[in-house]
Amino acid sequence: MSDVLGYKGKRVIVSGCFSGMGEATAKLLVSLGAEVHGFDFKESAVPMASFTQIDLRDPASLESAVGGVGGKVDALFNCAGLPGGGGFPPMDTMKVNFLGTRHLTEQVIPLMGDKGAIVSIASTGGLGWSRRIxxxxxxxxxxxxxxxxxxxEANQDQVAEGYAFSKEAVIVWTQFMGAQLIKKGIRINCSLPSPTQTPMMATFHATSGKEVVDAAAEPLGRYTTPEEQAGPLVLINSDLAGVVNGVVLPVDGGFMGGLATGQVDISKMMGAAKKQDA
Structure with a gap:
């Protein structure tokens, strides 16, 4: 039972391994005996089997990186992303958070054969997905x-600042592809982290406002750590979660449950956001 998660000897790719949740995920996978291949815009210090620099805004770099890994890939962790609040051009945010993530995944799927697992990091910031299916x-x-x-580019009114729409797109894509990929033996899921103490947090505070971010950290009352977010990612892609598929998993200390049962005041977030826009 020492390898209950089944990662020993498995070949996995972690996109976004330089810092934050992706770095924590890569470290955990290395400790579990996986052969980890890391992708990121900046070089990672994690002792992985290989590291390849990529730019999720450039599809050719993604194709080259996956080609360099080659062979059988058992699991893909899509952890790279840009923060919201207008800190980056909307199209850059869309490219990194969804278009590049989708393209990278499409390059990896043929390497998975008849069994594999994919997980992507979405966000509680994408909760409007159900209204825009x-x-x-x-x-x-x-x-x-x-x-x-x-x-x-033809629907910039929908894309807006890019972040919320890109995370909604990851959520809808995950659910849609779940029903498609499982026929090939491949699972795909995504997580919804609450505010997490990563290097991107300063940008979230500067662009969205600390009050908005803090409101999304209820009822836990604090930001989560990258390690607390990495654990569920590794679990959901593991052998133990063999029929978990098409799931949008909140990893938020109870935010979604509190929101659904009226214990989280969403007006605090909306009111603070309006003040930021004023």
Missing amino acids: PVHMQLLATQGFQAGLDWC
């Missing part, structure tokens, strides 16, 4: 990175 299905109908980008 028809719009997101239009985006999902696009084939390839450039076609997806063309759609986004």
